Amino acid sequence: ARPATRGALVRCRLAPTTMAPGGGSGGAAPHQVLVSPEELTVAQLERRVEELETKLRYRDEQLASERELSAKAKRKIKQLLRKIAERDEVLADLRSTLEAVTKLNFASVGERHEATMRRDSSSEKPDKPDKQAKRSQKPRKAAIQAEPEVCSHGLTSKDLLVKERADIVGQLEGHLGQMRANLADSEREIQELEARRQAKEADWKSSPDSMRSVESTQVHWQALSMITQQIQEKRRFAAELTSKTRELEDQVSQQRALIEGFMHGEALLGDARLRSSSQDDADLSGEASGAEDTMRNVSTRKSHPDACEDEALRAFLSAAGAAAEAILSRPLLLASFEETPPRLSAESIDGCSAEERVQVLSLFAAWVCVSGEAMMLEDVRLTMAEVTELTGTLQTCGAQLVDWDMTRCPADDATMRTLLQSLALQPLSRLNLGYNGLGPLGAAALVGFAPSWTDSLEQLSLEMNGLGDGGCKEVATALERGLLPRLRSLELGWNELSAACAPALALLLAGEAGSTVKDGRRKARQLEKLGLAGNRLGCDGASRLTEAALRWPSEVLTLDLSMNHVDLKPLRAIADWVETCDEGLEVAVSINLEWNMLDDAQAMLRLAQAIGSKRLSLSDAPGAGQPLVRLS
Numbered sequence: 001a002r003p004a005t006r007g008a009l010v011r012c013r014l015a016p017t018t019m020a021p022g023g024g025s026g027g028a029a030p031h032q033v034l035v036s037p038e039e040l041t042v043a044q045l046e047r048r049v050e051e052l053e054t055k056l057r058y059r060d061e062q063l064a065s066e067r068e069l070s071a072k073a074k075r076k077i078k079q080l081l082r083k084i085a086e087r088d089e090v091l092a093d094l095r096s097t098l099e100a101v102t103k104l105n106f107a108s109v110g111e112r113h114e115a116t117m118r119r120d121s122s123s124e125k126p127d128k129p130d131k132q133a134k135r136s137q138k139p140r141k142a143a144i145q146a147e148p149e150v151c152s153h154g155l156t157s158k159d160l161l162v163k164e165r166a167d168i169v170g171q172l173e174g175h176l177g178q179m180r181a182n183l184a185d186s187e188r189e190i191q192e193l194e195a196r197r198q199a200k201e202a203d204w205k206s207s208p209d210s211m212r213s214v215e216s217t218q219v220h221w222q223a224l225s226m227i228t229q230q231i232q233e234k235r236r237f238a239a240e241l242t243s244k245t246r247e248l249e250d251q252v253s254q255q256r257a258l259i260e261g262f263m264h265g266e267a268l269l270g271d272a273r274l275r276s277s278s279q280d281d282a283d284l285s286g287e288a289s290g291a292e293d294t295m296r297n298v299s300t301r302k303s304h305p306d307a308c309e310d311e312a313l314r315a316f317l318s319a320a321g322a323a324a325e326a327i328l329s330r331p332l333l334l335a336s337f338e339e340t341p342p343r344l345s346a347e348s349i350d351g352c353s354a355e356e357r358v359q360v361l362s363l364f365a366a367w368v369c370v371s372g373e374a375m376m377l378e379d380v381r382l383t384m385a386e387v388t389e390l391t392g393t394l395q396t397c398g399a400q401l402v403d404w405d406m407t408r409c410p411a412d413d414a415t416m417r418t419l420l421q422s423l424a425l426q427p428l429s430r431l432n433l434g435y436n437g438l439g440p441l442g443a444a445a446l447v448g449f450a451p452s453w454t455d456s457l458e459q460l461s462l463e464m465n466g467l468g469d470g471g472c473k474e475v476a477t478a479l480e481r482g483l484l485p486r487l488r489s490l491e492l493g494w495n496e497l498s499a500a501c502a503p504a505l506a507l508l509l510a511g512e513a514g515s516t517v518k519d520g521r522r523k524a525r526q527l528e529k530l531g532l533a534g535n536r537l538g539c540d541g542a543s544r545l546t547e548a549a550l551r552w553p554s555e556v557l558t559l560d561l562s563m564n565h566v567d568l569k570p571l572r573a574i575a576d577w578v579e580t581c582d583e584g585l586e587v588a589v590s591i592n593l594e595w596n597m598l599d600d601a602q603a604m605l606r607l608a609q610a611i612g613s614k615r616l617s618l619s620d621a622p623g624a625g626q627p628l629v630r631l632s
Helices: 037-123 129-145 157-206 214-263 271-296 311-328 331-338 354-371 384-396 413-423 439-453 468-480 499-509 538-549 569-580 601-614
Strands: 343-345 374-378 403-407 430-432 459-461 489-491 529-531 557-560 589-592
Touching: 037 157, 037 214, 157 214, 311 331, 311 354, 331 343, 331 354, 343 354, 354 374, 354 384, 384 413, 413 439, 439 468, 468 499, 499 529, 499 538, 538 557, 538 569, 538 589, 569 601
Parallel strands: 343 374, 374 403, 403 430, 430 459, 459 489, 489 529, 529 557, 557 589
Antiparallel strands: none
16 A cells, blocks of 8 residues: 655565464474474574674675775776886976977077078178178078978987877877776676676575575675675776777877878978977877876876976975975875865875875875865874874964864874864864774763864764764763754764663653753754664664654654664554654654564554555655655
């Protein structure tokens, strides 16, 4: 039955039902088997262990495959950078040779013209002014009609121009060959991924229903989703590479046409054209480099500030002097500074010494203060020396940062405390400390410095930090007491949380965080988004949070409870609430129960029918519009 609602409030996909031992749906057994509760528990645990081992093996395979692809990409990038460096050296030599030849041609033409004038003036007698003027024009006419000048290398200016064009074509064809090889590799990888996806689908279809548990079903669909995403990314890359390859083929064709014109004497207009064509060649070489840079997302630069495209960054690095050499000599690192906003990763500082890392972090902090208000760090393991230099630079520059994104940048407790102390001086509105292993001690330190952001912080992400129930309770209790009244989004996913921390979190969702009753009206709920994916809240914890979220259904809230080992209890609690709520109610709450053990079609049908009978609809409030329940 399809409920008559203004918006889709329920989206679901039924997972295969796992039948209990002795169930009747699989056919009548020849005799009845009695199983004790202890044996049943052991069997369930063994099946659970097998499912987890299968999932772990699959993730290990995925990790090994990703590492292999990453290593291969790094090798290709290093090879490409070496080729680019060699090409730049060749181009520099060609330009210097061309400049020298051009100077020799001008000098030779001037000397011969002066010699001809002296010889003619000494051999001829004085004549009438009009005749003398006519004769004085003869040497100039002869010089103009003379054959192309020959330089010290035995090549004419025409030959040099043809040679230079041929060199440019050779370089473009080298880039074109590399791009075609990369395109072939990309197409081969797409075919391998397609074959892998088809094999997994075939294996899944051929497996008996009795082997399809809830956990194995989740692992299967997750694997197919990851493979599909990889295929889409590979196809986007291949499409972009194909476009760049065609552009480069057109450039090669144009250069070959110019060479043919030079060989037939159609384009030789003197030394002035030679100089302008050399400038065009430099621009063309830059275009070829740009195509290759787009293909690899690597900016090729010479080791001087003038190589920067950003005028402000060029002035900044020029002012930095010798300290900027570590940046200018590494294309990936320079590209990190050129991003908007700047983003520093471990890959960009790979190969830097300890002293160079400190200098780079200091310059990066200074550049962030100059160029914007956001600090972005990824996969950079920070030491005390680096954090001290980084925070010192921020203080010296008078930084006023509103966005601090530091993902996978672990540090010891003392170093992290030093960093948080410095961040307390910034008017942050968004703070992301995900994947940093803060632990309960780091959570306590964060709570200690949080009062500095009372009037500014709106988003806080602590995903994958090993907070546990203790760290979560400390954060939730502090927020419940009104620590960060402007906070709207809190991310606590993958932090090993259980049902023990649900009561503290439920207080936030129920709208009791610092709430006061005035003129008979309750203060609005503080949080609009709470992420708890990947924990072990279980049925009891999820049910308690669901009930707290639905206490004020018209206030915007997105609650993520995906992958929390939840069964039908929260779903039934939602159905009970719907059946007792007012008819025609506008709902602004969205609860995500994806990747949980929800395999009862009757429970889902009951929820859908209840929503249809009550004619619930989606709220028009800003931030609302999501389904009441998400199951797939």
